[in-house]
Amino acid sequence: MLNPVMSVLLSAYLAFSGFYMYGSTASIDSKSAESVSIDKVIEEHQPNELGKIMVVMYHNLVETEAEEGDYARSYANFEKDLIRLHENGYAPIRMSEWISGKIDVPAGKTPVVLTFDDGHPTDIQLDKNGKPTEQCVVGIMEKVQKKYLDFVPKATFYLNGPAALGDLELDKKKIDYLMSHGYEIQNHTSNHLHLNAIPLDQAREEIVSQAKRLEKFTKSKNFHLALPFGQRPDNYAELVRGDWLGEYKMLSSVNVGWDPIPSVYDKDFDPYDIHRVTCGEDDFELYFWMDDFESVPQTRFYSDGNPDTITFPVSEKDKFNEEGMSGFQKIIYDDESLKIIEE
Numbered sequence: 001m002l003n004p005v006m007s008v009l010l011s012a013y014l015a016f017s018g019f020y021m022y023g024s025t026a027s028i029d030s031k032s033a034e035s036v037s038i039d040k041v042i043e044e045h046q047p048n049e050l051g052k053i054m055v056v057m058y059h060n061l062v063e064t065e066a067e068e069g070d071y072a073r074s075y076a077n078f079e080k081d082l083i084r085l086h087e088n089g090y091a092p093i094r095m096s097e098w099i100s101g102k103i104d105v106p107a108g109k110t111p112v113v114l115t116f117d118d119g120h121p122t123d124i125q126l127d128k129n130g131k132p133t134e135q136c137v138v139g140i141m142e143k144v145q146k147k148y149l150d151f152v153p154k155a156t157f158y159l160n161g162p163a164a165l166g167d168l169e170l171d172k173k174k175i176d177y178l179m180s181h182g183y184e185i186q187n188h189t190s191n192h193l194h195l196n197a198i199p200l201d202q203a204r205e206e207i208v209s210q211a212k213r214l215e216k217f218t219k220s221k222n223f224h225l226a227l228p229f230g231q232r233p234d235n236y237a238e239l240v241r242g243d244w245l246g247e248y249k250m251l252s253s254v255n256v257g258w259d260p261i262p263s264v265y266d267k268d269f270d271p272y273d274i275h276r277v278t279c280g281e282d283d284f285e286l287y288f289w290m291d292d293f294e295s296v297p298q299t300r301f302y303s304d305g306n307p308d309t310i311t312f313p314v315s316e317k318d319k320f321n322e323e324g325m326s327g328f329q330k331i332i333y334d335d336e337s338l339k340i341i342e343e
C-alpha cells in the first residue's frame, strides 16, 4: 500500500512521463484539437493562417549579459526569451515543419522557428548520464518545459563542417539526442565561406559536401540551408529551384535579417528568401517584433490547431497560394460573423 506522499509522487511522475512521451512529438496538441469543432476554434481564436511568423536567429549562448554580442544571449536571457515567447502565445516549430505546411501547434498559438547557426558548443552539452546541462540551448529549453508543461521544445541547428557542437567530429551522441527530442540539424555549408565571392562550382561543393555529412545522421538527401553571412551566388534562387545540387534537394534557405516573414501558405512566401529576426531587445530585434505583433495583431499567424487545414478570414483570401497548397483543406470564415463561408 502506498502512503499518501508516495502516491502523489507516483501520479505526478506518471503524469509527467505521459506528457513527455506525447510532448516530444507534439501529437497531444493535434489530438485535443481534433475533438474541438472548427466552428468553436474560429469563435474562440479567430485563426489566421495567412498571418506572419518570426524565424529567430541565435548563434551562441554566453554566461553574462556583458558578453552578449549581436547574435549571442546569456543563459538567463535565453530562458527569459523562451518564457516571454511562451507567455505571449508562441509555440516553437522546426524549419522543416514550417516548410512542409504541416504545422502542429495548438489552436490560437503562433508558430515561431528558433534557429541556431555555426554549431556552437552551447547548442548542446550532455552530462555523464547523457542528459543536457543547463549551460546549453537544449538544457534551457527543457528547463522551461518543466516549468510550463505545455511548452514543447523544438529548434533548428544549422551546422557547418565536421567540427561542430564542441567536438572535432560531429558527435553521434549529441545528434542522436537532438533528433530524438524534437530538434533538427540542418546545413550551414562545409567551410562557412562567402558564397558570393567564390566560383559557382565551389559554392555548390560547399553546400553538397555538408549535405552528405548530415545525410549520415538524417538519412535524407533533403535539407534546409542557412547562408553563411547571408550571402548568395548570382542567380542562386533559380539554381536551387533546378537540379543544381544533383541528387540533393535544398528545401529552404534563410538569410541573416531582419523582419517577420509571410505565411508559408501566402503567395508571397519564398522558401529561398526567408528573413530572420535577430535575437535581442533592441530595435528590429526579437522583442521589437513581439511588441509590433501586439500592436497589429491582424498581421500575425494564429493557428487553427489542425495541421491538415488552412483557416483564415475572408479578408485575407487574396494572399492564399491556392495552387501550391492543394494537399490541404482550406476553411474561410467571415471576419464579422465568424461563420464559415467556404470549405
Ligand SMILES: [Zn+2]
Pocket: 117, 118, 188, 192, 228, 229
Ligand atoms: Zn554562420
